[in-house]
Amino acid sequence: MRFTKHFINIVQLKKTAFVFVLLAVVFACTNTSKKQAEGNNLQKDIQVTEETQSIKSLLEQLSKKPLPENYTVVGELKTKTLRYADFGIGDMSHYIFIDAQNTHYNFNGNDTDVKLIVDAAQPDDENGGYEPNPEYLNKSFRVVWRTVKLNKEPSDIIETYYQEYDEIIYLKLLE
Numbered sequence: 001m002r003f004t005k006h007f008i009n010i011v012q013l014k015k016t017a018f019v020f021v022l023l024a025v026v027f028a029c030t031n032t033s034k035k036q037a038e039g040n041n042l043q044k045d046i047q048v049t050e051e052t053q054s055i056k057s058l059l060e061q062l063s064k065k066p067l068p069e070n071y072t073v074v075g076e077l078k079t080k081t082l083r084y085a086d087f088g089i090g091d092m093s094h095y096i097f098i099d100a101q102n103t104h105y106n107f108n109g110n111d112t113d114v115k116l117i118v119d120a121a122q123p124d125d126e127n128g129g130y131e132p133n134p135e136y137l138n139k140s141f142r143v144v145w146r147t148v149k150l151n152k153e154p155s156d157i158i159e160t161y162y163q164e165y166d167e168i169i170y171l172k173l174l175e
Contacts, residue, residue: 074147082143084136089128092161109167144170
């Protein structure tokens with residue numbers, strides 16, 4: 001009789017423990033669903049903040065990028081989403097980009113690993129032997145650039161033309 005009573009108590013204890021565990025699991029699942037919903041809204045806010053922080057961090061890193069010899073930076077770094085439209089040579093190199101409002105941006109230097117130009121199929125004086133790389137033509141990029149200025153008297157024709165110019169220092173293909 002004693003054994004049966006003891007056995008019944010153990011069975012009831014197990015049932016009670018099972019009910020508590022089951023309730024804990026249900027509560028945890030409900031709580032997790034609420035946190036996930038809150039987390040999704042928070043995640044949207046964090047993405048905007050992370051993107052802003054990411055751009056700030058990128059600009060901070062790029063501000064330390066070495067300058068061409070005898071040049072200094074004029075003003076702040078600038079960044080914008082632009083479409084690569086053309087390349088030409090006149091008095092200097094001209095990398096032409098266009099923004100969403102059809103405003104043209106003319107950069108005279110490209111200090112990135114992105115090969116915006118290739119050897120021209122028909123080299124002549126007008127193209128200087130180069131043409132836009134068809135791989136990147138009409139593609140959108142995140143462009144970061146700086147204005148650089150020669151900090152001495154020009155010593156040759158190239159420095160004469162490149163006394164102050166806008167130089168691309170970062171390109172990220174967006175398409």
